Amino acid sequence: MDAKRIIRKVAVLGSGVMGSRIACHFANIGLQVLLLDIVPEGAAAGDKKARNKIVDDALAFALKSNPSPIYLKSFASRITTGNFDDDMPKIAECDWVIEVVVERLDIKQKVFEKVDKYRKAGTLVTSNTSGIPIHLMAQGRSDDFKQHFCGTHFFNPPRYLRLLEIIPTADTSKEVAGFLTEYGEKYLGKTTVLAKDTPAFIGNRIGIFSIMTVLHYVDKTGMTVEEVDKLTGPAIGRPKSATFRTNDVVGLDTLVHVANMLSQNAPDAELGELCKMPDFINTMMVNKWLGSKTGQGFYKKEKTATGSEIYALDLKTLEYKPSQKVKFASVETAKTVDSLKDRLKILVGAKDKAGDFYRATFFALFAYSSNRIPEIADELYKIDAAMNAGFGWEMGPFETWDALGVAGTIKEMEAAGSIPAQWVYDMLASGAESFYKTEDGMRLYYDIQSKSYKAIPGTENYILLDNIRPTKTIWKNSGTTVTDIGDGILNLEFHTKMNTIGSEVIEGINKAITLAEESYRGLVVSNEGANFSAGANVGLILMLAVEQEFDELNMVVKAFQDTMMRVRYSSIPVVVAPHQMTLGGGCEICLHADKVVAHAELYMGLVEFGVGLIPAGGGSKEFALRLSDELQEGDIELNNFKERFLTIGQAKVSTSAYEAFDLGYLKKGRDVVVMSRNRLLAEAKRQCLVLADEGYVQPAPRKDIRVLGKQSLGLAYVGANSMFSGNYISEHDVKISQKLAYVLSGGDLSQPSPVSEQYLLNLEREAFVSLCAERKTLERIQSILTGGKILRN
Template identity: 85%
Template sequence: MDAKRIIKKVAVLGSGVMGSRIACHFANTGVQVLLLDIVPKDAPPDDKKARNKIVNDALDFALKSNPSPIYLKSFAKRITTGNFTDDMPKIADCDWVIEVVVERLDIKRQVFETVEKYRKPGTLITSNTSGIPIHLMAEGRSDDFKKHFCGSHFFNPPRYLKLLEIIPTKDTSANVVDFLMDYGSKYLGKTTVLAKDTPAFIGNRIGVFSIMSVLQYVEKTGMTVEEVDKLTGPVIGHPKSATFRTNDVVGLDTMVHVANGLYQNAPADEARDLFKVPSFVDGMVKNNWLGSKTGQGFYKKEKVDGVNQFYALDLKTLEYKPSQKVKFASLETTKAIDSLPARLKILIAAKDKAGDFYRATFYELFAYAGNRIPEIADELYKIDAATKAGFGWEMGPFEKWDALGVEDTVKAMEAAGNKPAQWVYDMLAAGAKSFYKIENGKRLYYDIPAKGYKTIPGTEGFILLDTIRATNTVWKNSGTTITDIGDGILNLEFHTKMNTIGGEVIEGINKAITLAETSYKGLVMSNEGANFSAGANVGMIFMMAVEQEFDELNVVVKTFQNTMMRIRYSSIPVVIAPHQMALGGGCEMCLHADKVVAHAELYMGLVEFGVGLIPGGGGTKEFALRLSDELQEGDVELNNFRDRFLTIGQAKVSTSAYEAFEFGYLKKGRDVVVVSRDRLLAEAKQQCLQMANEGYVQPIPRSDIRVLGKQALGLGYVGANTMYSGNYISEHDVKISQKLAYVLSGGDLSQPSIVSEEYLLNLEREAFISLCAEKKTLERIQSILTGGKVLRN
């Protein structure tokens, strides 16, 4: 790999949906971006604003879209806009030029001809094409251009979908390929997959086959849109948008474009006919029912008497009907099963319509994926990696096949007419019974030419708990596992439902700290679940409050607070590595850590207000403490108090780790952000080890916290009453706000005073328990528990 190459500035050519969002993601990582597009036909030669209208409108549209393509709005300042006619010479200052123009070979070649006039030798040049052969675009270019040129196929939206396919030509330098593979993983947070220059590459070849297989099955059996989406969502480890909602979001025209491209460009594909678009899709395209972009697709939403009504398309009649909830007996039996492999085994054996669907579509997918080796990839792990990262699947085709048992599934596939590729039979004959296995803490894949197992390349720097848990577990209970991750560092992971925090997690935290203080150097808290933690177990709180067991509830809350304080004041460094949701108690843990190593995709917040409470696990105390540390005399004091008060009172949740700094959940100068989810635990371990090796000193509990007393309390009361008078909040919201203001201000003190953490924790706990006794708080908690909805009563 070219160790000297540094990416400081990137040019993105084309500002459409993909181009503008690729530009935003590079800006997310701190890179300067030059975003260019064409000049409008009627733009005057001396009017720069008019000449940049297309690119500026596109970027503005991207920045206003939801979910946002950028971690923090201010990061957009890293993007400079321009046009191809006036500003192409500026690419001479760029280290990487990415082409994202319309999918036409002639236009791409014109762009590259212009690029070659201005790029400096050695500059990386890549195309984001999803369908045009990479080698055709480089024809006629210089040797230096060809050496530094390849495909770099991002998936949309680039911020959220992890797949980046790197597609070299025969002329691409090996150093360039190695650099892009490493850079995409480390700095862009991507799962980088080395792909061959074949139609649709890897992700779309397999993913679109899977979609088309489902569509063809639907046309044959008459299954409804709602039935299919029920079967192809989270129950099999796929996104909530499942099949048809995903098509609506991506755009039916996009799916049809890829499917048609595969039908035309892969004549030798044994499943080629499956890529023929079904008649109902043809009808939808003719009607311009392309999904979200046209207001309707497989689903549409309309207001009826002021209420949103959802409709689903009847695929036989192409008429919309009110969307129906569907149930399958086999799915009901798997509701309590958290393990995806265990669920899949039950579903594939089901004797109902769902089982028929799974057997037909799974076996077809397995056979197809097996037949694509070595056509699209030489190694099976690349197919799994691409489908997971590109389509949000929890398990790829070969991982699902492993979960069902390779040998038994081969027999079932044969019986169903989906005979696997010969190499699968050769693998079984060689004594290998699975596509993957874990050995000496490493995850290995079956290498077909070698007829043996090899470590997955590029994972050497990862710490994967799934691979080391079996041999390195130090202690566990029903909700947590403590694992030795090497070099004297322990890791504590949660595995309760949504990683909520109850008695078993509290026990695990205390046990982990005790073990670390006794025999290790430090402790990291992280996990490989979908979310770090959705917060405290409110079901338990609800039951105790309903039974009016307030003494017991006081003990529970006190134990939670003491555990958070133990995280803060242990004799070893405690580093917490949150990802995705870190809400309520999950956020409070992070507030008390010595350091937070956060994944960039972090949705962090103190959200207790939504269930009629204030943070009761030290979160309100910690906001008062942090407020004290940043206070200055004068009006700034009350301004800062108001900001902290509103952050909790409005239950603000960050949309990225960077926004968590803005809200005060993360500390500037202390906490760090990692873009690569796969590298999060390794970085957290490194930070913890560094703190330990530099001579970690146990902190002393704080007794120097300056609180503002009545002047801040009055501000909180007046603010809440004003909001109530304007009908912005309810009467119960006022009561919660007053309790929050009381704790944050240190109580009804006549003047600013110095207090201890223990003093504030007592106030916090009293306020929390008093709110638990309120009928309207219990109604809010019940609404969350039964329907997942925030009630404003």
């Protein structure tokens, strides 16, 4: 990346759904943003409020949307609004100008004419178009403009979808394309893919083919909406929204628009024919059954006497019927297999309706993807990366093909009429058996031009456990693996279901610390699961509580507490690198680490209150300790106590790593945030080495924690009773609140007093076990385990 080029301020031209949210994401990473749009018709000169109404309303709408496009509401202050007529000269102050106006070439060209007039030389200019050839937009512009111009196609919503396609033209300088590729990955947290200026680029080109293949297969075979969504979701490593629910969210009109554009502009015959819409789609378009935006699409929600019910569209009769749960024997069999690669082999090999579906759609996808090289990309890994990051597929077309076996699958593909590109046959003839392989901890891809394996560019900055685990594992049990990640640092990963914490994880944490203390310099706790940890194994807690094995339950909780204290007081630094859901016990590990290196997308919280309990893995103790460290005399003490009490009592979960600081889960000045998920472990290792190099000293257990006793206990009791009187909480909620307040207050001490960590751990453990004896707590745990729903009994 060009070290001289620094991005401080960005202009976003166009404040629609994409523009406003792109502006928010640049504000997320700390940049100043200028967001401009057109002046409303009739707005008087000098009336700034009226002239900025379109852009101001669009930004306000974006900031209120759910999920939020911004990490913290306060970050919105980094965005300044304006309009094209009055404020375009201000782009001279910007380092990067991004156009996100309506998808019309003539309008874009007019906008770029103004941009060229006001921008300073060297300013980056990019377009977020998804359908217009990039090179056409730069026609008539200056040479400096053309050299610094390309496409930067964000996927919606920009904060959450990781794909960013970089599309240079023949005039774009290599420095600019390289800079944007690295900047997008490192600072915006994206998977950046260098694409060619071809219709729909990479992600949508392959994605539309996949969707249209499914639609035509359904039209031919009569499969139902529910059946297809059962087969195209998590069963094959894809989002829960699968095919038809995803279309409802995106909008059927969007799908039809992109498909029509591809039908007219894509050079390949396969897609041109496939983009002809089935009759049921045409009827839905006429009826305006476009999905969520019109209240009905492939699904709709109907009000019933007991609440509401989901109805699904019968594609034969085009009538809505109550959505049916469907089962396939092969899917039920494969469900028990954790490895996606192994699961795919079962599913594609199945001799039932599901197997027929998978073979037809996968084989067509494999052939189409192989035949798009070198048209849309020169390297196969770019196609997989685009589908991983843009569509949420765990495995892209070539990764899936590898899992099934390239050579063996080709014979079946040929029989089905799905013929792959010649380069695949040439690859196999050369002795290469797969599209990817791993050597020395580095993932390599088959490079078609050189007919050899090469490292994926940029991945030298990553530490990916999947790559190094096979040769660097030094210990493992059924739920954890300890891996040597180099330079004297170990990594501990969880791989239980949802990375929940049970006895095997407790054993793994203790073993990893022992190994690190004996022969290494530090320990990192991280994993590559969808979520860092969903918390403690509540099924075990329920089992012990129902059997009234309270002594054993007390021992289980104490073992967890002792392990957390070992994380805190080991003789080597322990750094935890959480991402996505980090709840309950997963949060408590972070609370006890020497440092947390968090991914920006972090949903962290102590959520035990929701199942009728309080945090008892040191979480309640740690909140009391942190409260003590920030307390001041007088009323502020009680205000701070109230905040900490409500964070746990309301089971607050952060919506980003930055909000986790405000909620007290992360420590300002100590913990750090990383935008790139791929760089998380490498940064955690670096931070662990820094702690070791600074001469890490084993801390001493705290005995100076100042608790407020009856002073704060009374405040909490009055507040809980008031909430109960107003019917905001249940009688059982009051009981849990009182238990929590008792721990955070250090008991009913007559005056503020210093206490030890062990004193508070004993209190929280006693409260936890006593709540496990309550019938209503058991009902809450049962509700979570059986239906995933929080019961407020």
